[in-house]
Amino acid sequence: MKGSTGHFLYVDLSDGLTNSFCPPIDYYSRFIGGSGFAARLFVERGNFEADPLDPEALLTFSLGPFAGLNLSGASRFSAAACSPLTGHWADSSCGGNFAPELKFAGFDGILVSGKAKKPSVLVISDHTAKIETYPELWGLGVEKATATLKQKFGKASKTLVIGPAGENLVKFACIMNDGHSAFGRTGLGAVMGSKGLKAIVVRAKDRNFLAEDPMACRKLVSELNSRIKESVTLSVMRENGTAANLEGGVHLGDVPIRNFTSNFWEEMAEALTGSTLSEKYLKRRANCDFCSVACKRIVEITQGPFAIPKGPGPEYETIVSFGSLIGSMDLAATCKAGRICNDLGMDTISSGATIAWALEAFENGDIGVKECDGIQLKWGDINTIIDHILPSIAYKKGNLGSLLSDGSVAAAKKIGPSSQDYNVQAKGLEAPMHDPRGGGHGLALTYAVSHRGACHVSSPMLFMEMGACYYPEVGFDYELDPLSSENKAESAVLAMALGALENSACLCQFADREISIPEWVALFNSVAGFNWDIHDMIKAGRRIFYLQRLMNHRYGLRAEDDKISSRLLTPAVDGAPAGIVIEFEKMRTKFYNLMDLNPETGIPSRKTLVDYNLEIEADIILKG
Amino acid sequence: MRIFVEPIGIVRGRMCPQVVDIDGDCAVGELIESLNFPAKLNVIAVTDGRRVASNEKLQDGATVKLVSLALGG
Numbered sequence: 261m262k263g264s265t266g267h268f269l270y271v272d273l274s275d276g277l278t279n280s281f282c283p284p285i286d287y288y289s290r291f292i293g294g295s296g297f298a299a300r301l302f303v304e305r306g307n308f309e310a311d312p313l314d315p316e317a318l319l320t321f322s323l324g325p326f327a328g329l330n331l332s333g334a335s336r337f338s339a340a341a342c343s344p345l346t347g348h349w350a351d352s353s354c355g356g357n358f359a360p361e362l363k364f365a366g367f368d369g370i371l372v373s374g375k376a377k378k379p380s381v382l383v384i385s386d387h388t389a390k391i392e393t394y395p396e397l398w399g400l401g402v403e404k405a406t407a408t409l410k411q412k413f414g415k416a417s418k419t420l421v422i423g424p425a426g427e428n429l430v431k432f433a434c435i436m437n438d439g440h441s442a443f444g445r446t447g448l449g450a451v452m453g454s455k456g457l458k459a460i461v462v463r464a465k466d467r468n469f470l471a472e473d474p475m476a477c478r479k480l481v482s483e484l485n486s487r488i489k490e491s492v493t494l495s496v497m498r499e500n501g502t503a504a505n506l507e508g509g510v511h512l513g514d515v516p517i518r519n520f521t522s523n524f525w526e527e528m529a530e531a532l533t534g535s536t537l538s539e540k541y542l543k544r545r546a547n548c549d550f551c552s553v554a555c556k557r558i559v560e561i562t563q564g565p566f567a568i569p570k571g572p573g574p575e576y577e578t579i580v581s582f583g584s585l586i587g588s589m590d591l592a593a594t595c596k597a598g599r600i601c602n603d604l605g606m607d608t609i610s611s612g613a614t615i616a617w618a619l620e621a622f623e624n625g626d627i628g629v630k631e632c633d634g635i636q637l638k639w640g641d642i643n644t645i646i647d648h649i650l651p652s653i654a655y656k657k658g659n660l661g662s663l664l665s666d667g668s669v670a671a672a673k674k675i676g677p678s679s680q681d682y683n684v685q686a687k688g689l690e691a692p693m694h695d696p697r698g699g700g701h702g703l704a705l706t707y708a709v710s711h712r713g714a715c716h717v718s719s720p721m722l723f724m725e726m727g728a729c730y731y732p733e734v735g736f737d738y739e740l741d742p743l744s745s746e747n748k749a750e751s752a753v754l755a756m757a758l759g760a761l762e763n764s765a766c767l768c769q770f771a772d773r774e775i776s777i778p779e780w781v782a783l784f785n786s787v788a789g790f791n792w793d794i795h796d797m798i799k800a801g802r803r804i805f806y807l808q809r810l811m812n813h814r815y816g817l818r819a820e821d822d823k824i825s826s827r828l829l830t831p832a833v834d835g836a837p838a839g840i841v842i843e844f845e846k847m848r849t850k851f852y853n854l855m856d857l858n859p860e861t862g863i864p865s866r867k868t869l870v871d872y873n874l875e876i877e878a879d880i881i882l883k884g
Numbered sequence: 885m886r887i888f889v890e891p892i893g894i895v896r897g898r899m900c901p902q903v904v905d906i907d908g909d910c911a912v913g914e915l916i917e918s919l920n921f922p923a924k925l926n927v928i929a930v931t932d933g934r935r936v937a938s939n940e941k942l943q944d945g946a947t948v949k950l951v952s953l954a955l956g957g
Binding site: 492493507728835 | 892893894895896897925926934949
């Protein structure tokens with residue numbers, strides 16, 4: 261199998277053992293890599309009964325076939341497990357520099373089980389791995405732990421590190437790659453923390469990538485890299501980061517404000533947008549390995565209450581999570597809040613969203629100063645968030661830290677039903693910073709049916725609704741109106757398959773907009789030798805979508821769980837989408853019909869499972 | 885007819901705020917087309933936080949804000 265090494269690393273931290281194994285060869289063409297491959301490996305080796313934070317829980321890191329390929333957008337990878345935040349199957353995607361290095365070191369991924377007796381680090385180099393106890397790292401922030409590891413293992417080594425939040429089992433703890441890129445969503449940092457695994461370090465000597473058809477691959481990659489470099493939209497992103505069009509998003513009603521209670525705040529738009537970040541604080545741009553887009557920001561704030569030294573800057577989601585969502589338009593504060601979250605090892609989306617929930621709960625009187633350790637919570641009070649709330653969450657300090665460290669859904673359950681009305685989430689995952697009422701009604705549907713919950717990168721639906729996609733080869737030539745349900749179910753069928761492909765091939769959603777469907781197929785064929793046509797490729801994406809639904813069925817999710825918070829279905833009170841109703845049930849019913857999903861169980865019929873060659877997996881998953 | 889065109893967000897990178905003089909009737913869509921943005925930017929018009937239909941006729945002295953749909957972070 262070209263494009264992949266054919267080897268996964270298995271690590272049992274309880275026994276201190278590591279070994280490599282070769283997954284069945286058919287997994288590669290059926291489940292590709294990344295998200296899909298991790299799911300299939302869990303079906304083979306995982307335990308659906310294990311609590312996400314039990315030693316027996318399995319944490320998987322999985323590369324795609326293109327990791328290590330000199331292609332912009334190809335250096336992402338997946339982490340997957342039963343999520344401690346949501347209680348069901350979930351994965352998260354991370355860019356940066358770890359994925360190519362792991363491939364060059366000889367592995368397509370890592371499975372981690374057990375619990376180390378002492379805080380440990382997994383050290384991987386050139387086809388070998390060892391577990392080293394490293395208790396002095398425990399308790400350190402991500403920045404210092406990463407620097408310490410680089411000092412010990414060399415500057416060129418690549419790291420995955422958890423912060424105090426992961427150690428303390430905060431349910432939205434993240435895993436950081438070299439202190440800048442993140443497996444942000446679904447709390448996988450807590451899974452790593454529960455295993456006593458502070459970090460993974462990888463270093464490879466050789467940097468060889470073997471493609472099935474090297475000449476065809478080289479030609480295609482060269483064409484794609486040129487196109488990505490010259491792309492109008494990606495050059496904008498290079499210039500001003502992922503928040504480049506935040507200001508435009510405000511005028512469209514896509515950017516959430518004060519826990520999704522408003523869709524328009526004109527003064528905030530320019531204050532937080534990407535060009536303002538560039539003008540005020542940008543020191544330089546940074547990129548994932550091999551990527552010419554360079555959407556990452558390196559910022560410095562030299563004075564004022566939010567001064568921070570030169571280092572990683574916020575992307576769109578962080579700016580909004582600690583900006584408009586909590587009622588602030590202080591851009592410097594979002595930079596500092598993002599930096600603190602990175603160091604503590606917490607997902608900025610769930611952190612901001614959980615705090616936004618708390619601010620509204622305080623305003624409504626559902627929580628008071630007693631639950632908040634004597635402090636008053638106020639919209640826009642970013643100082644209190646930075647100085648008090650974020651550390652309280654990461655260290656589970658006081659009543660407020662204890663209340664919020666399991667996420668907004670668990671917090672609302674503790675406080676009572678009235679506070680659940682303003683939980684903005686799907687399947688227990690806090691919604692990202694795109695409001696379907698303004699960003700596009702189809703997004704409401706894909707948030708609801710995604711296996712991981714409210715996630716904007718589980719599919720390219722946002723881009724499809726905004727007119728940034730054109731896929732005539734697979735029937736997508738719709739000019740979608742974001743503020744309508746028309747053709748959204750049909751589009752979501754394609755979006756979920758493409759999302760599964762993206763997250764399994766581990767391609768960046770920004771860069772891969774420049775790749776046509778036939779080029780995707782050519783990429784898979786020239787790199788991995790799948791010998792696919794377009795139909796085969798879409799079928800693989802759909803297969804992965806169905807597999808992950810089967811797994812979540814085993815975790816107890818049913819059709820009734822394919823829903824989103826009522827707040828996102830309540831017509832907006834202002835901005836572009838004011839008064840417009842999302843026809844959610846209509847879209848969902850049609851999606852279920854088109855995907856052959858049972859309206860009660862939420863899973864496909866036996867016939868569809870056979871059509872997608874999933875009968876073996878279905879039998880294993882459903883037997884329990 | 886005189887229209888004040890104000891680019892928003894990434895559209896600002898493609899043009900400066902400007903005054904456009906037009907002879908006779910003009911719809912919003914025609915105005916956008918005449919400004920020759922790259923198709924991938926997918927530019928639309930908004931006023932007061934509301935999207936303006938492309939067939940809506942412009943009024944003399946109107947301010948039109950142009951927004952791109954093309955990027956989500």
